[in-house]
Every structure is written in structure tokens, then in C-alpha cells.
Amino acid sequence: MSAKLTPPAALPNSNNLRAILAYWLRLHRVRKGWSQERLALECELDRTYVSAVERLHWNVSLSNLERFAQALEVPPWSLLMPPQTQDDVTAEH
Secondary structure, three states, X not given: OOOOOOOOOOOOXXXXXXXXXXHHHHHHHHHHOOOHXXXXXXXXXXXXXXXXXXXXXXXXXXXXXXXXXXXXXXXXXXXHOOOOOOHHHHOOO
16 A cells, blocks of 8 residues: 655755755645656656655756656746745645
């Protein structure tokens, strides 16, 4: 049985780009109903890489940022913009 998909519980630190990216990746992934494995498949990346990015353990190349954005159907720059309020958690982007 797969784990329940849950969005991020808190806003990321607006000065931490890795935390911001992890926040948006998880939020968009959960909105699509995708597991980390599915996102990895869509991006042609390893699931452990997606997990490590979401846990802030890896820096991401621009090429991989573009892969994530394309798979999630969002502009690449939007994955690096700090969410302004908790409302961003529930708002569609």
C-alpha cells in the first residue's frame, strides 16, 4: 500500500533556494497525485534523486530544474519563487 500524499506542512525559509524548490516540487507533485517515483519517471531521473532533492540533500542543476518544470507543467522560474503566504499551499499555480 502506498503512503498518503501530503503537501508541505510549512512554508520554506525564503532565503533557502533548496527549501523553496523542495516545497514547490512536493506541492505540485502531490497536486498531480504523483509519487516521487512517478515524478522521477516523468523526468527520467532516479527516484532516490527526487527524494534527496525534496529532503534538501542535493543541489539541482539547471537541466534538472527544467526537467522538473516540464514534467510538472510550470515555468522553471516558478520553482524558485518563495511562496508569499500559507494560501500559496492551497492555491493552484
